[in-house]
Amino acid sequence: MIDRIFPLWRRTPRVYRLMDGLHRAGRRRSALVVSEVWKALTGTEIMPGARIDEDVSFIHGQAIVIGESATIGSGSRIWHQVTLGAASRHDTSMPIVGRNVYVYAGAKLIGGITVGDHASIGANAVVTDDVPDGAIVAGIPARVVGWNDGFGPDEPAT
Secondary structure (H helix, E strand, C coil): CHHHHCCHHHHHHHHHHHHHHHHHCCCHHHHHHHHHHHHHHHCCEECCCCEECCCCEECCCCCCEECCCCEECCCCEECCCCEEECCCCCCCCCCEECCCCEECCCCEEECCCEECCCCEECCCCEECCCECCCEEEECCCCEEEEECCCCCCCCCCC
């Protein structure tokens, strides 16, 4: 019963696992069909071929777009209206998001950038450059505005 009440977007990780399995088995067309149906139902588009580790959560998972070769590390949290995509139609490099990263609502991660472990991306930030481990970034374009506990320019990573 609870499965029927639970919002569809909470099932996104399960649907991603199905889509990824089809993609790895060489059934790309089937994976794309699952992707398109899921996008129609939830507004969330995860392209087959994206790499999403275990324990990634999609919080209020509406209007999330994750490009084909984007990577999201374990323990990360992604809020609504987040985009992980290429810088242009001809550029195929996608963002690599580290472990335990928080990407808040409306953030855009563009191009072949790397977001370090334990970083936080502020709401509506546009990230076009690499983000160091533990950094808090915000703004357009995104800049480091602070550091999460245990990180910083003078502190060793834990």
